[in-house]
Amino acid sequence: MEFLRKTGAVARRELSRIARQPMYVVLLLVMPLVSFVFFALLFNKGVARDIPIAILDEDHTALSRKVAQMIEDTPTALVAYDLQDMEQGERLMREGKIMAIVHIPDFFEKNILSNRQTRIENYVSGTNITVNGLLSKDIQTAVTTFTAGVQIQLLTKQGLTERQAMAQLMPVRFSRHVLFNPYINYSYYLSPSFMPMMLLIFVVLVTIFSIGSELKYATAREWLRTADDSIWAALLGKTLPIALTMFLLSLAMLLIIFKVVGTPLNGSLTVILLGTLLFILSYQSISVLIVSLMANMRLSLSLGGGYSVLAFTFSGLTFPVMAMWPAMRAVSKLFPFTYYTDIFVDQMLRGAPVRCSLPDLGCLALFVVLPLLCMPRLRQVCTEEKFWGRL
């Protein structure tokens, strides 16, 4: 009861600090919301359409034009240039105007009609893997469809029925089942990664700022005194209002992800909410550790900021952790964000059973508890004047 009273006193003091410092409000509310809105707008379109490419048609026949038309009809490719020669295509690519060149050689139609093999070459820029993936897939599909049409004509000319011809030209057919993200929507991958990323950056910055500013402006003793010298009450009273605000913000974030971006929710919302809460608390804990060890607001902000920005790369959402070097795989375990994104993918897209997320929740809980071993150091930093007023 006594502890609660002390915590309440610190929390009240913190609320008045928040009200007095515009920067505090900006970090706690304005910036996170601005960043969420940015990503909601960015992912609004969802899929990339009409990426410009060029076609070098040396054949100029009905069949070569048909291939070109089929490529044009794909959702991602837009035939922006008809090339005269390859040099022109290379220059356009270096100028950034096209992302791929499709080459249809001379005698294309003649070869097909006389039952001889011919070729189609596709040169796709590899400088943007995402665009490369979309274009490669769609152009390949277009050419395969065209080829199948040619084969059916050849075979029906030989007297087969269309059904027999199909079985002949494609003896093994595959039926594709895309799990969990059936539209292969790129924003479904990205929205659950970027918005929590923004959330964690602000959790780290605002937590370090809230404690670091007590040191910078030498108010740490007053802070402790409000808590009757109980370091736990002091810390709890300070971090709780922040945690609560951030959790409310995360609800807004989830609302944007599920309702505005339209990402499916196939699993347990309870696990996601619990994970989000632990995620926020774990980054608060780590921030407390950093600021206790450094005892310097600016240095702590630099370190905490640096640490929080790195989380994205190591989460494996874009470049899978599985593909990293073993040492880097170990490093990826040092970021709560990695576990959080696993929970997100499992419960949002995959609809995995709850038991799959339990280890991740456990790891997040460890990140909440372990950094708090630094409490004696925090008390020391808050009581000894030599740690105060540093730049």
Added chain:
Amino acid sequence: MSRLSKQLKSYGQQFASVVRNEYRAIFTDDGALLILVFALIIYATVYSLAYGSQVLRNVPIGVVDECRTPTSRSLIDTFDAGPNTYVAYEPTDMAEAERMFYDRDIYGIVYIPDDYEKRLYGGEQAVVAIYCDASYFLMYRQVFQELVTSIGATGAMVEFQRLIAKGANIPQAQATTQPVIYQSHNLFNPYLGYGTFVMPAVILLIIQQTLLIGIGMIGGTWREHGLYHRLCPAGRRRMSTLPIVVGRSLVYASIYAVTCTYILGLHYRLFHYPMKGDTGVLLLFMAVYLAACITLSIAVSTLFRKRENSLLLLLWTSIPLLMLSGVSFPREGIPDWLFSLGQIVPSSHGVNGFIRIQSMGASLSEVFDEIKALCILTVVYGGLACIGTHQVISRELNQRTGAN
């Protein structure tokens, strides 16, 4: 004439004192030093290490083989033969496969029905079901591509054999099986390495962001402690802002000239990133890029009142700005108005032009648009930097005279 030379001489003096003051401010402040000098090197190294393996290979998949015949066995072997997947498990039924999937033991499932061989030999179409996980983009791509290629190759083989059995000769059979040979070549990044794709953009973005935060930190410190007046030579009441902005810019340019030489010379070689760019073009491009970034940073830095503000307010912008450059997220997927808005930031032009120079070997005329845009940004932000600097200095001088 004498008035002009007097003006030039005074500009020169002021310029020299600004440069001295700036170097002192940076090198006596380890916070600024950490961001302006070391952050670029640290980040470039850590990110490059994380992406060091460049490609995803050997994704574990599971095959549920209801057919259990040599024919289905040979199909399974083709999944193992490719570089991207390997058959880690052969679960007995779909329920077990699903469980392994949720446990992240496998990232794709192939289901071969029990009539697979019978249909194949009976001249009918056999259907194989593939289940790919699309919750990770790269994973999906590698697994799907590999499975489709393997199944396609097996099918073509069967068709070819059937045609030969019917008495066709080999060229005829080939032409019927595959009338059009389709080949796709990946230019500039043949193995589609992830680091090769993303690092050039990340490096250019780090250059801009460290300048913004670092210069913002110095500007914030000066305002917090009232140090802006040091930019005026002692005993002068009136001062010109142009030599201040030019002098400060050159100091930062000199520091980044050193770190960028390290990154583009040594770091690029260590991690085998493409270096197709002509040195002259690259130098010129980096010079205008740095100019645009530095003038933007100086202009923005006059707005910060506290030392820590630049970091607090600008750190998060790194990821949105990377997105707006159209690299991680395809440019065609970004709403047009948002993309156009992004053009006011140097990195949008910088990333684009830099990748084309370094990865594709573009010539000066081929990146002319980007250079032009960066020059315009430099002039605009340089002007704003002069106005901002003038404002903060005169406000500070007024306060000081007011206090006296």
